Amino acid sequence: DPLDHVARVLETSFEGHDKAAGSSSSGSGSCSSGSGRASPGSGHNDHRASSRTTTRAVSSSEKVGKGIVSLVTLLRNLLRDGSAKSVKLGQKVADVLLDLVSNLLRYKSFRGQGGVPRLRELVAEPLKDLCRTVKAPNTKIGKAIVQLFILVHGSATAVCLDHIRLLSGAIRSALAAEEEFSQNPDDESLVLIAESQGGGGGAKNKKGMAEATSEVLISALDAGMRNVDYVIRALTKMRKPPKVTNEKSIDGGSAVSPVMTLSTVTSGRLLVIMRAFLPLVDGEWGPRRAATDQIVGVLQRIYTAIGRLVKVYLAHGFTSVNRNLDRLLAYCASDMNSKTYELITRIENAATGQKSGE
Structure with missing residues (x-):
C-alpha cells in the first residue's frame, strides 16, 4: 500500500537514528544512517558520524512534519x-496518520532533536483547520482525528489516565476503614479506631501511606488538568462547522462533528480526574493540611x-x-459529598474577597 510505504519510510529514518545513537554510545565504531547502512570509523570519525546523525535527525523531523x-x-x-471512495481512502489516511505519529513519539532521536515541538508547530x-472546516463522515474517522489531535498537542494519553486511576485506587485500598476515617478525621480519633480494632499502629501507617499517595495524586491531577x-x-477557538444537507454518513451512521467527538473524549478524561479527586475530599485523612490549598486549586480548575x-x-x-459531561454535571449538583461543597464555598469566598479587595 503506497500510504503504508510512505509512513514506513518516514519512521525508518528515526529508527536508523536511534540505532546510530546506540552504536555510537557503546563505542562499537559504527554509525547507522537513516537508511540503515553502517559506516565504519573510529575516534573523531565517530564524532563526525554522530554529528551527521544529529543533523540528519533535525532534517528528518522537518521532512516528517511536512x-x-x-x-x-x-x-x-x-x-x-x-x-464513498474518498471516505474509504480518508479512513486509511486517518489510520496511517495515527499510527505514524504514535510510532514517531516512541523514538528518542525524534524527541531529542526537537521533533515534538516541531511537529506541533507544523501540524497544529x-x-x-481540519476540525473547523469538515465534519467527520463516521465515528471511526472522528475518533482517529481526535486521537491525532491529542497526540500532536502533547495531551495526556490513556497511560497517564490509567496512572491516575491506579493512584486513586491506592488511596482507597490504603484505608481499610474509609468511612470511620471520614467520621473521625483528627489524629487522636484515628489512634482510638486503630486500638479498638486491635490494629496497633496500623491506622497511622495507613494514614501515612494515604498521605504520601495522595500527594503524588495531586501532582498527577495537576498534570492531567494542564492537558485538559x-x-x-x-476547543473554544474552533468555529462551528458549516451545515450540511445530508447529516447521514456514507456507511449509514450519523455524521460526527470533530468538536463533538473531541468534547466527548475531553469530558471523559475530566470525569476520570474528578473520580480520582474525590478520595482527597472524603476526609482530612488524605494529604497533609499544607496541601489543602493545592486541593482547592485542582478543584477550582475542574469546575472551571x-x-x-x-x-x-x-x-x-x-x-x-454526552454521558461523560452529564455525569460531571451530576457530581456538581450532588450534595452527597459535603467536603467538596466546603471546598467550593471556600473558593467562592476567596473569589468574593478578591473582588472586594480584601
Whole structure:
C-alpha cells in the first residue's frame, strides 16, 4: 500500500537514528544512517558520524512534519469531497496518520532533536483547520482525528489516565476503614479506631501511606488538568462547522462533528480526574493540611473546565450532552459529598474577597 510505504519510510529514518545513537554510545565504531547502512570509523570519525546523525535527525523531523501536514491536507480534501471512495481512502489516511505519529513519539532521536515541538508547530494549525472546516463522515474517522489531535498537542494519553486511576485506587485500598476515617478525621480519633480494632499502629501507617499517595495524586491531577485545559482552550477557538444537507454518513451512521467527538473524549478524561479527586475530599485523612490549598486549586480548575465545556456545547448548538459531561454535571449538583461543597464555598469566598479587595 503506497500510504503504508510512505509512513514506513518516514519512521525508518528515526529508527536508523536511534540505532546510530546506540552504536555510537557503546563505542562499537559504527554509525547507522537513516537508511540503515553502517559506516565504519573510529575516534573523531565517530564524532563526525554522530554529528551527521544529529543533523540528519533535525532534517528528518522537518521532512516528517511536512509529510504529516501533506497527509492531513489530503485527509481534509477527501472528507470535503465526501464520496464513498474518498471516505474509504480518508479512513486509511486517518489510520496511517495515527499510527505514524504514535510510532514517531516512541523514538528518542525524534524527541531529542526537537521533533515534538516541531511537529506541533507544523501540524497544529492544519489539524485545527481540519476540525473547523469538515465534519467527520463516521465515528471511526472522528475518533482517529481526535486521537491525532491529542497526540500532536502533547495531551495526556490513556497511560497517564490509567496512572491516575491506579493512584486513586491506592488511596482507597490504603484505608481499610474509609468511612470511620471520614467520621473521625483528627489524629487522636484515628489512634482510638486503630486500638479498638486491635490494629496497633496500623491506622497511622495507613494514614501515612494515604498521605504520601495522595500527594503524588495531586501532582498527577495537576498534570492531567494542564492537558485538559489545553484541549479545552483549543476547543473554544474552533468555529462551528458549516451545515450540511445530508447529516447521514456514507456507511449509514450519523455524521460526527470533530468538536463533538473531541468534547466527548475531553469530558471523559475530566470525569476520570474528578473520580480520582474525590478520595482527597472524603476526609482530612488524605494529604497533609499544607496541601489543602493545592486541593482547592485542582478543584477550582475542574469546575472551571466543566463550565468551559458547557460553553463549547452551547456555542456549537449541540442538542444533547454526552454521558461523560452529564455525569460531571451530576457530581456538581450532588450534595452527597459535603467536603467538596466546603471546598467550593471556600473558593467562592476567596473569589468574593478578591473582588472586594480584601
